[in-house]
Amino acid sequence: MSDPTPLLDLFAVESIWTEEQRMVRDAVRAFSREVFEPRVARCYLDETFPDDLIPAIGELGVLGANLTGYGCAGLDATAYGLIMRELEYVDSGLRSFASVQGALCMYPIWRFGSDAQKQRFLPRMATGELIGCFGLTEPDSGSDPGSMRTRARKADGGWVLDGAKMWITNAPIAGVAIVWAKVDDGDAKTIRGFLVERGFEGFSTPKMRDKMSLRASWTGEIVLEDCFVPEANVLPGVQGLKGPLSCLTQARYGISWGALGAALACYDAALAYSRERVQFGRPIAGFQLTQQKLVEMGATIVKGHLLSQHLATLKDAGRLSPIQVSLAKRENVGAALDIARTARGILGGNGIMAEYPIMRHMANLESVYTYEGTHEVHTLAIGRALTGHNAFT
Secondary structure: OOOOHHHHHOOHHHHHHHHHHHHHHHHHHHHHHHHHHHHHHOOOOOOOHHHHHHHHHHHHHHOOOOOOOOOOOOOOOOHHHHHHHHHHOOOHHHHHHHHHHHHHHHHHHHHHHHHHHHHHHHHHHHOOOOEOOOOEEEEHHHHHHHOOEEEEEEEEEEEEEEEEEEEEEEEHHHHHHEEEEEEEEEEEEEEEEEEOOOOOEEEEEEEEOOOOOOOOOOEEEEEEEEEEEHHHHOOOOOOOOHHHHHHHHHHHHHHHHHHHHHHHHHHHHHHHHHOOEEOOEEEHHOOOHHHHHHHHHHHHHHHHEEEHHHHHHHHHHHOOOHHHHHHHHHHHHHHHHHHHHHHHHHHHHHHHHOOOHHHHHHHHHHOOOOOOOOOHHHHHHHHHHHOOOOOOO
């Protein structure tokens, strides 16, 4: 029995990456698999995130890695995508931590914030000294963010916020929350972004418990009760849904790469197991049906990489559109979930054990399938772009 050629080498996918991109990939891979992976199963079972590793994550340069200045690495879109892939190869919770910090919290400050806000927040966020969270989703407002109920009313020297956000990654440990709220402005209601800091009176972030997915990740609520936010903490560069939706486009791009990491982890585990598991006198890798499953899984992973790499090229050229990101997020996450289910079948009963990563990835991907735009919403967005007809209403 000869050793197989690694999947992406076999189809020369990685040959297109530069030496710098490979160096970034290798550094993040070493940290993820040597430092984080030995702890991830226990973190998942205990429903906790290893906060003690946050300084090392910051030192690795993955937080806001594709932003420039303020201590950020300024990497290109491919290198950033590979970071997300390597983090999620170990666990979606690790990728979510970095993705929320960089794409959903640092990015809006970097793009829409004042110079003072950038100088004050971004350097500390790049090192992991200050953790952020992104407050858009509400208990009764998920796929329709325009129906949010969180309100901001003008007060002397700032604004007073009331409302609640739910399903917020990093909220329990965040030192600052990017909260999107409707501003009462005469007859009009405009959405603005507010930097709500830990310690502001009326601001709390209770942890959400008993999750069955993304357990190795902090998830919480944001509760705002007459919370005063000074004028200096309002993002000046944007109004309306353009602000939060542009942040989600950044995050979804990273998810399209991250999902490939989860898919690769499941494929690798299934391939290794099939070569070792003996039934009817030979490894199950020698059976036609097992090979068919592995081929279909591998082909899907290769195609997913080519799609995300195409988006990386468009992103670096400044030509990436939200609908293109919707397609990649929809396709790669859906494919990764199917791959996890197929891989679990190859492992049989062992596929549900914490000793192997597959069931954990499968459960995580159920959340990734839904968050930052559900599979159904992305389907309708693409359908609207293709037909010109809006099927949302």
